[in-house]
Amino acid sequence: MRATIEDVAREAGVSVATVSRALRGMDHVAEVTRDRVVATAQRLGYSPHFGASLLAGGATRTIGLVAPYYDIWYTSQVLAGVEEVLSAAGHDLVIYAADTPLNREQFLSRAHSLQTRIDGLLIVDFFPDVGQLQRLIESGLNLVAIGEDVARVPSLSIDNFDAAFRATRHLIEIGHTRIGIAGGQQVSLDTSPVLASRIDGYQAALADAGLKELAEYRLTGMLTVSGGRQAIDELADQLEPPTAVFFMSDEMAMGGLAQARRLGIDVPGDLSIIGFDDHDLAEATGLSTMRQRVRRLGSLAAERMLSLPDHDSGRVHELMPVELVVRDSTAPPR
Amino acid sequence: MRATIEDVAREAGVSVATVSRALRGMDHVAEVTRDRVVATAQRLGYSPHFGASLLAGGATRTIGLVAPYYDIWYTSQVLAGVEEVLSAAGHDLVIYAADTPLNREQFLSRAHSLQTRIDGLLIVDFFPDVGQLQRLIESGLNLVAIGEDVARVPSLSIDNFDAAFRATRHLIEIGHTRIGIAGGQQVSLDTSPVLASRIDGYQAALADAGLKELAEYRLTGMLTVSGGRQAIDELADQLEPPTAVFFMSDEMAMGGLAQARRLGIDVPGDLSIIGFDDHDLAEATGLSTMRQRVRRLGSLAAERMLSLPDHDSGRVHELMPVELVVRDSTAPPR
DNA sequence: CTGAAAGCGCTTACAG
DNA sequence: CTGAAAGCGCTTACAG
Numbered sequence: 264m265r266a267t268i269e270d271v272a273r274e275a276g277v278s279v280a281t282v283s284r285a286l287r288g289m290d291h292v293a294e295v296t297r298d299r300v301v302a303t304a305q306r307l308g309y310s311p312h313f314g315a316s317l318l319a320g321g322a323t324r325t326i327g328l329v330a331p332y333y334d335i336w337y338t339s340q341v342l343a344g345v346e347e348v349l350s351a352a353g354h355d356l357v358i359y360a361a362d363t364p365l366n367r368e369q370f371l372s373r374a375h376s377l378q379t380r381i382d383g384l385l386i387v388d389f390f391p392d393v394g395q396l397q398r399l400i401e402s403g404l405n406l407v408a409i410g411e412d413v414a415r416v417p418s419l420s421i422d423n424f425d426a427a428f429r430a431t432r433h434l435i436e437i438g439h440t441r442i443g444i445a446g447g448q449q450v451s452l453d454t455s456p457v458l459a460s461r462i463d464g465y466q467a468a469l470a471d472a473g474l475k476e477l478a479e480y481r482l483t484g485m486l487t488v489s490g491g492r493q494a495i496d497e498l499a500d501q502l503e504p505p506t507a508v509f510f511m512s513d514e515m516a517m518g519g520l521a522q523a524r525r526l527g528i529d530v531p532g533d534l535s536i537i538g539f540d541d542h543d544l545a546e547a548t549g550l551s552t553m554r555q556r557v558r559r560l561g562s563l564a565a566e567r568m569l570s571l572p573d574h575d576s577g578r579v580h581e582l583m584p585v586e587l588v589v590r591d592s593t594a595p596p597r
Numbered sequence: 598m599r600a601t602i603e604d605v606a607r608e609a610g611v612s613v614a615t616v617s618r619a620l621r622g623m624d625h626v627a628e629v630t631r632d633r634v635v636a637t638a639q640r641l642g643y644s645p646h647f648g649a650s651l652l653a654g655g656a657t658r659t660i661g662l663v664a665p666y667y668d669i670w671y672t673s674q675v676l677a678g679v680e681e682v683l684s685a686a687g688h689d690l691v692i693y694a695a696d697t698p699l700n701r702e703q704f705l706s707r708a709h710s711l712q713t714r715i716d717g718l719l720i721v722d723f724f725p726d727v728g729q730l731q732r733l734i735e736s737g738l739n740l741v742a743i744g745e746d747v748a749r750v751p752s753l754s755i756d757n758f759d760a761a762f763r764a765t766r767h768l769i770e771i772g773h774t775r776i777g778i779a780g781g782q783q784v785s786l787d788t789s790p791v792l793a794s795r796i797d798g799y800q801a802a803l804a805d806a807g808l809k810e811l812a813e814y815r816l817t818g819m820l821t822v823s824g825g826r827q828a829i830d831e832l833a834d835q836l837e838p839p840t841a842v843f844f845m846s847d848e849m850a851m852g853g854l855a856q857a858r859r860l861g862i863d864v865p866g867d868l869s870i871i872g873f874d875d876h877d878l879a880e881a882t883g884l885s886t887m888r889q890r891v892r893r894l895g896s897l898a899a900e901r902m903l904s905l906p907d908h909d910s911g912r913v914h915e916l917m918p919v920e921l922v923v924r925d926s927t928a929p930p931r
Numbered sequence: 932c933t934g935a936a937a938g939c940g941c942t943t944a945c946a947g
Numbered sequence: 948c949t950g951a952a953a954g955c956g957c958t959t960a961c962a963g
Contacts, residue, residue, distance in 0.1 A: 265712070267940060278950045283942060291948055310710030314651025315940035318955045323647075325691070334677035334892065342676075343668035346694050355714075357659070357691040360680050376644030378599070379956095380689075488881050514877070521881030543848070544878060547822050547855035558668065601956060612934045617958060625932055649956035652939045713940095 266307040275303040286311070323382050326568055327404075329359040329370060330387035335487075336514060336542050337557055341387055341409055344561025352569055357381060361389065371395055374402035383568045385409055386416075390456055405571045409564045411457060412580050417571070419564045419581045423457050426553045426585040427464030428471075430509050430537050433551075433587055435472045438595040439507040439535060442469065443480035445494040445519065446511030461511055461539075480505050484515065491518025498534075499526055506596040507535035513542035513552055520548060520592065531594035541588060549591035556583060600641040609637040620645070657716050660902055661738075663693040663704060664721035669821075670848060670876050671891055675721055675743055678895025686903055691715060695723065705729055708736035717902045719743055720750075724790055739905045743898045745791060746914050751905070753898045753915045757791050760887045760919040761798030762805075764843050764871050767885075767921055769806045772929040773841040773869060776803065777814035779828035779853065780845030795845055795873075814839050818849065825852025832868075833860055840930040841869035847876035847886055854882060854926065865928035875922060883925035890917060 272279045277300060285292045285300035292300075303309075317323060326349055330338050342358070349356050357380075361367040367389075375398075377384065383405035390411060391399055399406060400415065408418035434442050444465045447458055462481075469476050482497050484490030491510060495518075498504045510516035516538030523530050530536055538545060541554035560583055567581075606613040611634060619626045619634035626634075637643075651657060660683055664672050676692070683690050691714075695701040701723075709732075711718065717739035724745060725733055733740060734749065742752035768776050778799045781792055796815075803810050816831050818824030825844060829852075832838045844850035850872030857864050864870055872879060875888035894917055901915075 269940075279941080280943080280951080281949060284949090287942090293948060296948080308709060310713075312652065312940050313657075313710075313713040314648045314653075314655075314957095315713075315955095316942075317648025318646065318652050318957080319648075319940075319942040320955070321648075321942070332677070333680055334673050336670075336673075339668050339670075339673040339676075342673075342692075343666070346667055346692065350694050350700070355691050355693070357689050358676075358680065359689070360684050366684070375642060376647075379644075379647040488877050492881065517878055518881050521878075521883070543822050544851055544855075547826065547852050549855070603956075613957080614935080614959080615933055618933090621958090627932060630932080646956050648941090649939090650958075652941080653956075653958040654939070655958070 265312070266304075266309040268309070268311065270307055271300065271304050271309050274307065275300045317379065323380060324353060325355040325357055325381045326383050326385060326565070327357050327359060327377060327381040328385040328387065329361050329389060331360070331362045331389075333358070333360065337410075337512075337540065338387065340557035341561035341564075344558040344563075345385060345565045346561075348562045348565035348569070354382075354569070367395070371398050374399055374404065378403050383407065383571060385564055385568060386411075386413070388455070388457070389413075405568065407564050407568045407571070409560055417567055417579050417581075419560055419567065419583060421555050421560075421583050421585050423460035424464040424467070426539070426555070427461035427509070427511075428468045429464075429585075429587055430539065430553050431465045431468035432471070433589070434507040434509065434535060434537060434593065435468060435474065437535070437593060439505075440474055440596075441477075441480070441503070441505040441507070442474070443482050443498065443505035443508040444511070445482035445484055445508055446486045446490065446515050447481055447483070458511060465509060482508065486512035486515045488514055488518035488521075491515040491520070492522040495519045495522040495526065495528070499528065504534075506533070507537070507593070510536060510538045513538035513540040513545045513550060516550055516552070516592075517542070517544060517548055520550065530592050532597060535593040535596070537593050545588075546590065551590045551593040552588050554586040554588045559583070599646070600638075600643040602643070602645065604641055605634065605638050605643050608641065609634045651713065657714060658687060659689040659691055659715045660717050660719060660899070661691050661693060661711060661715040662719040662721065663695050663723060665694070665696045665723075667692070667694065671744075671846075671874065672721065674891035675895035675898075678892040678897075679719060679899045680895075682896045682899035682903070688716075688903070701729075705732050708733055708738065712737050717741065717905060719898055719902060720745075720747070722789070722791070723747075739902065741898050741902045741905070743894055751901055751913050751915075753894055753901065753917060755889050755894075755917050755919045757794035758798040758801070760873070760889070761795035761843065761845075762802045763798075763919075763921055764873065764887050765799045765802035766805070767923070768841040768843065768869060768871060768927065769802060769808065771869070771927065773839075774808055774930075775811075775814070775837065775839040775841070776808070777816050777832065777839035777842040778845070779816035779818055779842055780820045780824065780849050781815055781817070792845060799843060816842065820846035820849045822848055822852035822855075825849035825854070826856040829853045829856040829860065829862070833862065838868075840867070841871070841927070844870060844872045847872035847874040847879045847884060850884055850886070850926075851876070851878060851882055854884065864926050866931060869927040869930070871927050879922075880924065885924045885927040886922050888920040888922045893917070 285297040482494035484493035538552040619631040816828035818827035872886040
């Protein structure tokens with residue numbers, strides 16, 4: 264039998280109101296009273312009924328997070344950052360998956376009902392269209408976007424255009440003129456503004472240097488290890504393949520690196536490779552990359568969330584730095 | 598203003614009891630009535646108050662998961678598997694971190710209060726001692742353990758002894774006699790029964806082959822990329838280093854692989870390396886390993902949880918298969 | 932098939 | 948500093 268607040272009140276010889284106040288550390292409770300109540304609660308193994316306190320007006324002290332996948336490096340880092348901040352603040356984290364269009368739709372239709380369940384929602388790579396955004400906002404939830412800019416929603420992200428521009432420019436600066444890009448064909452996310460921005464940045468860097476862009480240098484494959492393998496296979500079939508490739512994720516780049524080695528393509532002798540993320544294994548692999556601090560992105564987003572809506576930061580889009588890290592996988596063409 | 602069940606009842610011209618029954622798809626509601634209620638609820642944007650329905654006796658339809666880390670490959674796979682099953686069943690997932698002893702203690706002291714918040718708890722690498730286990734059980738939560746055997750708690754795991762035995766035997770069978778093991782020094786988890794079992798399996802395989810075990814072949818380092826680097830550094834300093842090493846995780850093995858390359862140690866020529874897990878990058882890296890289906894571990898555990906306590910499987914310890922995968926990183930010594 | 936009513940266990944003004 | 952009481956919004960026997 265669970266002990267209720269009434270049990271504690273009776274045992275401690277006070278009213279339930281006093282128990283409630285004492286246990287939640289509110290003012291205007293005599294120290295002796297509080298001590299007695301706390302001791303009694305402890306003895307009875309009392310803890311408030313979650314539903315009851317919610318109904319009576321308590322906060323859920325729970326934040327939701329929705330992301331497409333949980334089995335990839337990026338999400339795991341975001342999650343770790345978020346979790347760290349939330350748990351330190353005594354908040355819980357509930358996670359939702361929205362990978363397929365169907366799941367996204369299901370999630371959106373639930374969004375409204377989450378209002379009594381969570382205090383806020385962190386969205387990761389959700390890329391809502393106008394209608395979907397409207398539904399999210401109408402849910403009444405506090406929203407913070409991670410890794411993507413969403414109109415009317417505070418967000419933390421990076422400048423994908425600029426990062427891609429600099430990655431490409433690095434390849435240009437060390438002398439490459441035939442430069443490919445891989446990862447645009449992210450099958451399951453039909454339109455990712457993030458990837459679109461990176462492609463734009465890549466194109467701008469080429470144009471800036473007076474280099475022309477070749478359609479066949481736009482390599483297919485998803486942002487995964489096997490996607491990287493696929494991209495390299497595609498490249499290997501070309502008569503005049505690029506001498507450098509910008510992979511839009513490190514996982515993909517490492518898949519590419521491995522496949523290149525397998526096919527006898529020397530990196531960076533025959534082919535320079537630059538990735539994106541600074542994955543845990545990037546340094547060990549000697550992979551040049553654009554480093555983003557994903558875990559920090561998560562923890563900062565969680566902090567923003569916790570300071571909402573009190574210090575309503577008024578729809579701020581914060582940009583996190585991205586750093587070019589040159590390692591062994593990029594070198595001048597020979 | 599949130600719409601309440603009363604609003605719906607009034608608008609639909611029925612009692613709140615009928616609304617409640619109609620919306621939850623219970624029997625004994627006339628089709629026409631149900632349709633009218635559903636339509637009204639829809640129109641008013643009604644969704645039940647979570648706290649109210651909990652208090653009135655509803656289930657939380659939420660499962661908790663506690664794990665030490667969320668930024669490692671293993672946990673991300675478990676999580677993805679769990680999430681997949683739970684969301685398909687209409688359940689939510691709330692995650693708790695328990696990495697440091699302090700966090701574990703905090704979590705345990707909360708466990709009891711989670712009873713009104715979640716319907717069950719999945720525990721990953723928690724390794725409770727007798728007292729801690731007692732507290733978990735007394736919390737009254739439905740428990741399922743993942744990756745570890747916990748007395749009196751249904752679990753899904755692998756046979757770590759056997760897997761390590763076979764990994765080591767593989768190295769022996771291809772001709773190695775000086776065989777090291779790396780990863781035992783998992784700093785933050787003072788005593789991991791999982792790693793202890795693997796060390797036992799390693800020792801048993803050596804003993805079985807009449808090989809003697811050298812203390813200096815027990816390499817230090819955590820199960821991470823940098824731990825692998827550290828282990829290889831330690832090995833490189835030895836006068837008569839092992840010719841093969843069993844790394845207790847693929848992430849560590851890949852760190853070791855990279856460091857070996859950096860130091861000019863040829864793999865598998867000078868050194869054979871076998872890992873554990875079959876990480877996404879293991880195949881690309883050509884890493885021989887002991888494959889465990891971590892994602893499946895998660896999804897099966899979630900299924901077990903959902904079938905509790907109805908079909909109380911009566912404290913069953915299920916073992917998942919582990920498969921030796923031989924790739925390029927292991928070869929006979931030269 | 933439907934409704935009136937009790938009850939779930941808290942929190943929060945309102946008094947004192 | 949403390950208590951009595953209303954109220955939060957549901958679900959579930961119990962009647963009919």
